[in-house]
Amino acid sequence: MRTAVAFDTPYAGWTPDDHRTQMEQELAGDEHEPEMEYQVAGALLDQGHEVLLVGIGKDPRVLLDLCTSWKPDVVINCAESFNGDGSLDHLCATLLDAGGYRYTGSAPLALQVTRDKAMSKKILAFHGIKVPPFVMYRTRERVTEPPPFDFPLIVKPLAADASVGIAKASVVDDLAALTDRVAFVHERFRQPAIAEQFIRGRELYAGILGNDERLQVLPLTELVFDKDKTEPEQRIATQAAKWTETYRERWGIRTVFARPVSALARERIETICRTAGRALWLRDYSRIDLRLTDDDEVWVLEANANPFISEGHEMANAAAKVGLSYPQFIDRIVQEALARYSRE
Numbered sequence: 001m002r003t004a005v006a007f008d009t010p011y012a013g014w015t016p017d018d019h020r021t022q023m024e025q026e027l028a029g030d031e032h033e034p035e036m037e038y039q040v041a042g043a044l045l046d047q048g049h050e051v052l053l054v055g056i057g058k059d060p061r062v063l064l065d066l067c068t069s070w071k072p073d074v075v076i077n078c079a080e081s082f083n084g085d086g087s088l089d090h091l092c093a094t095l096l097d098a099g100g101y102r103y104t105g106s107a108p109l110a111l112q113v114t115r116d117k118a119m120s121k122k123i124l125a126f127h128g129i130k131v132p133p134f135v136m137y138r139t140r141e142r143v144t145e146p147p148p149f150d151f152p153l154i155v156k157p158l159a160a161d162a163s164v165g166i167a168k169a170s171v172v173d174d175l176a177a178l179t180d181r182v183a184f185v186h187e188r189f190r191q192p193a194i195a196e197q198f199i200r201g202r203e204l205y206a207g208i209l210g211n212d213e214r215l216q217v218l219p220l221t222e223l224v225f226d227k228d229k230t231e232p233e234q235r236i237a238t239q240a241a242k243w244t245e246t247y248r249e250r251w252g253i254r255t256v257f258a259r260p261v262s263a264l265a266r267e268r269i270e271t272i273c274r275t276a277g278r279a280l281w282l283r284d285y286s287r288i289d290l291r292l293t294d295d296d297e298v299w300v301l302e303a304n305a306n307p308f309i310s311e312g313h314e315m316a317n318a319a320a321k322v323g324l325s326y327p328q329f330i331d332r333i334v335q336e337a338l339a340r341y342s343r344e
């Protein structure tokens with residue numbers, strides 16, 4: 001199987017061989033966690049794929065030029081942005097569609113809709129899935145009145161990911177704080193802001209593998225906080241809570257396999273994942289971020305059509321729990337894509 005790994009890179013001008021050398025260095029060393037695309041490529045090599053590393057820098061034509069000459073059987077899409085712009089993360093999929101190549105993961109429409117936290121919530125609500133009520137404020141639009149639901153709210157950039165723009169100050173208790181935070185999001189991130197009702201509850205992540213009747217909801221991951229050190233409104237996945245080890249230790253934050261949930265909650269989560277997967281046209285692999293309240297209500301915070309799949313993180317750990325080694329997990333994503341194309 002000839003599998004190309006496509007990804008965004010700041011190293012414009014690097015050839016596949018340059019990336020191969022860099023990949024070998026990063027995978028052999030143990031100082032830094034290797035880039036996701038290199039981990040994915042390493043896993044594919046382990047599973048017997050022939051691999052071409054296609055780094056997309058400033059010139060998107062590189063992708064189709066390399067595909068034309070190398071003729072991959074399938075492309076694994078690891079692009080998270082284009083030229084530093086996350087809102088163009090769909091470009092790689094768009095070009096692959098235009099070139100007629102088979103690739104893993106969601107199509108451009110799903111990548112764009114799920115990036116917009118308001119648009120995706122509207123679709124989920126249409127399908128009867130519980131989502132927090134929200135108000136969207138376009139860039140430069142001012143807050144003039146309290147939203148028609150109760151504080152506290154959480155204010156987020158409309159189209160960011162990886163907890164960019166999420167901090168303790170994102171949770172607001174009154175109109176003045178809401179006004180300030182919305183203005184901050186506009187200025188700092190140059191995009192609309194969404195203010196959602198804050199949902200108190202456990203924070204769960206559900207990984208999804210496969211499509212249609214093969215769709216599998218992986219074991220749940222939970223972000224847990226030390227309850228003695230934090231208030232419910234502080235138990236959120238801020239950037240620091242996700243990525244800063246010292247901060248995680250201080251507040252007792254850990255990412256673990258979810259503690260038990262009731263049979264009812266489990267069933268609700270399963271149904272939500274299947275419904276959301278279809279409603280948002282998710283393909284092959286994805287992750288739904290959820291909140292589970294004390295009375296077993298399940299709320300969707302967002303759907304990730306292009307989740308992080310590095311080893312040792314939520315998706316890969318959940319796959320390991322159902323018996324897939326990291327290379328098997330990555331190979332499985334490719335097989336799910338191929339199976340999907342063979343049914344089309």
Ligand SMILES: Nc1ncnc2c1ncn2[C@@H]1O[C@H](COP(=O)(O)OP(=O)(O)O)[C@@H](O)[C@H]1O
Pocket residue numbers: 117132154156160161162163164166196197198199200203235236237238289291301302
């Ligand atoms: N409506 C909400 N109620 C409670 N917590 C929220 C809500 N929305 C977001 N959060 C917290 O903020 C985190 C990041 O929000 P999310 O919408 O998943 O953005 P990102 O795309 O950055 O992951 C969530 O994981 C959760 O901890």
Ligand SMILES: [Mg+2]
Pocket residue numbers: 162163289302
């Ligand atoms: Mg999230």
